Amino acid sequence: MRISCSKQFILLHLPRTGISSVIAALDDALFVRAAPTPKNKLMSKYLFFVPRPVEKSYLRTHETAAHLRRLLSAEKFETYCKIAFVRNPYSWLVSLYELVVQSPTHRHHKRVTAMSGFGAYVDWEINRNRRKQTAYVLDRRGKLLVDCVGRYEHLAEDAARIFESIDVDLKPLPRVGQFTRKDYREFYDEALRRRVETHWARDLELFGYEFDGPGINDATGRLRTQAFRSGFLRPPNRHQATRRD
Numbered sequence: 001m002r003i004s005c006s007k008q009f010i011l012l013h014l015p016r017t018g019i020s021s022v023i024a025a026l027d028d029a030l031f032v033r034a035a036p037t038p039k040n041k042l043m044s045k046y047l048f049f050v051p052r053p054v055e056k057s058y059l060r061t062h063e064t065a066a067h068l069r070r071l072l073s074a075e076k077f078e079t080y081c082k083i084a085f086v087r088n089p090y091s092w093l094v095s096l097y098e099l100v101v102q103s104p105t106h107r108h109h110k111r112v113t114a115m116s117g118f119g120a121y122v123d124w125e126i127n128r129n130r131r132k133q134t135a136y137v138l139d140r141r142g143k144l145l146v147d148c149v150g151r152y153e154h155l156a157e158d159a160a161r162i163f164e165s166i167d168v169d170l171k172p173l174p175r176v177g178q179f180t181r182k183d184y185r186e187f188y189d190e191a192l193r194r195r196v197e198t199h200w201a202r203d204l205e206l207f208g209y210e211f212d213g214p215g216i217n218d219a220t221g222r223l224r225t226q227a228f229r230s231g232f233l234r235p236p237n238r239h240q241a242t243r244r245d
Contacts (some may be wrong), residue, residue, distance in 0.1 A: 001063040004030040007168050008063035009081040012146065014061050014136050016095040017085040018155040020176040025159070027169065064136045065145035081166050082145065085159075086133050088209045089200040090193070094184040097121045118187045126199045134205050153213060155170065185211070 002011040007030055013019050029153055034203060053080045059068070063085075069077045087095070100121075104190055125131045137146045148165075150158030156173050163170040188196075193211060197204065 001059045002031045012054040012084040017087045019150045021173040025171040025173045066139045082146045085150045086145045086207045087205045119192050
């Protein structure tokens with residue numbers, strides 16, 4: 001999670017969506033951060049209903065838009081441009097799995113490496129029900145809380161378009177935190193594919209993904225889920241941006 005008061009935007013940090021590369025390509029001086037003091041952490045976790053200045057609102061790395069709305073003033077949340085990047089859930093799960101397996105210090109490393117393989121990991125994620133990208137951008141009533149969305153699959157292009165629209169300089173995106181791996185589709189058999197399709201149905205539908213990538217309607221050549229095509233979902237209040245097809 002990153003917040004820029006000078007440029008008035010909020011960058012949500014959905015894990016394994018290329019967001020670390022985007023952050024690395026932005027000027028670090030843009031962002032305001034609260035010191036991770038015990039008081040700031042306590043206020044943000046338990047007293048989130050008490051409005052605080054941004055510089056005193058401690059934010060977790062993977063903060064949701066819904067929780068951020070409770071931490072910030074209504075004016076800041078509504079007027080700041082809120083940006084997120086998403087990824088095909090099938091590919092996303094493989095990336096999450098590889099991150100845990102290849103990171104000995106990860107808190108779930110021992111548990112996941114003791115599993116029989118990727119299928120067992122997916123079943124574990126289904127049972128604990130904590131990994132959904134929609135949870136970062138929707139509130140409990142299903143209301144959309146972000147203004148712009150980009151796709152991991154077109155990361156450089158979408159990031160350039162979004163930040164150009166809000167007049168923020170973006171350097172070329174570096175490679176950050178990437179693992180060498182085979183095609184994500186090789187991790188799935190038909191049964192596992194169906195389990196993911198069922199459990200992550202909302203992510204697939206809202207973000208317009210299918211097993212092979214973004215869902216394309218052959219008749220129109222547009223993404224099946226029109227609201228989540230790359231670029232602006234709706235113009236932020238302070239910008240006179242228009243949607244781009």
